[in-house]
Amino acid sequence: MAKLEVGDRAPAFTLLDQSGTKVALTALKGQPVVLYFYPKADTPGCTTQSCEVRDHRKDLAKLGAAVFGISPDTPAKLAKFDEKYSLGFPLLSDPEHVAAEKYGVWAEKSMYGRKYMGIVRSAFVIDAHGKIAGAFYKVSPKDTVPKVTAALTT
DSSP states (O other): OOOOOOOOOOOOOEEEETOOOOGGGGGGGGSEEEEEEEEOOOOOHHHHHHHHHHHHHHHHHHHHHEEEEEEEEHHHHHHHHHHHHHHSSSSOOTTTTTHHTTTTTTEEEEEEEEEEEEEEEEEEEOOTBBEEEEEEOOGGOOOOOHHHHHHHHH
């Protein structure tokens, strides 16, 4: 899958959140949206990234942005992750990696010489018109908030 670039139309998706509610990207048109993809709930990097977003959620909301985390985890696992760290924003379940493939973040990875398919930690800003305003592939957990904030303020 090709990587998305600034100006591309954001691919639509509908996923379940941690409470089992359907969330459709198209329903969010008219406001900026921050999406960040992470490999697995309750792992060190993913926890750091999600807690950074939690800690800056009010700042992102002041910029008008709705925030969503997306991983292949089940809604039940996402609910436990949300509860454990008091995240307080929607975490979307993408077990079939439908959204991940559309956003170009489902890719071959390698660990200890073993190759496998997985999520490339990434973040996106979608403007109020449904266009990509920022695309950050292989973003570090600590850089997610600064990068999406910069994209929201330009």
